[in-house]
Amino acid sequence: MIELCGVHSIPEGSTRGFDIQGHRLLVARKDLHCYVYRNRCPHQGVQLHWLEHQFLDRSGQYIQCSTHGALFEIPTGLCIDGPCLGASLEPVDSEVENGKLYVYL
Ligand code: FES
Numbered sequence: 001m002i003e004l005c006g007v008h009s010i011p012e013g014s015t016r017g018f019d020i021q022g023h024r025l026l027v028a029r030k031d032l033h034c035y036v037y038r039n040r041c042p043h044q045g046v047q048l049h050w051l052e053h054q055f056l057d058r059s060g061q062y063i064q065c066s067t068h069g070a071l072f073e074i075p076t077g078l079c080i081d082g083p084c085l086g087a088s089l090e091p092v093d094s095e096v097e098n099g100k101l102y103v104y105l
Helices: none
Strands: 002-006 015-020 023-030 033-038 062-064 071-073 079-081 094-097 100-103
Touching: 002 015, 002 023, 033 094, 033 100
Parallel strands: none
Antiparallel strands: 002 100, 015 023, 023 033, 062 071, 071 079, 094 100
């Protein structure tokens, strides 16, 4: 179990990227829940973000791959539009304890 950060350091509706012990991850905070995925697009295996810590599309409703624009649901990681339609981001097991976000890698 690895401590990533304090939950409150990720504001509601935002995302953050992490590179920890060789693992590239993204965290999206939505409806007070933290969703953690590998920062890897199922289309071509590249990192997803546009700029550091920026993973969402303009609407703020979906995670978007910066390479070809695939859109992923935040709660499920499912691609609902783009070249990897029907594929999913790889989820990472996580839990919140005493206001801190931990991941199992
Ligand atoms: S590499 Fe992500 S949509 Fe093509």
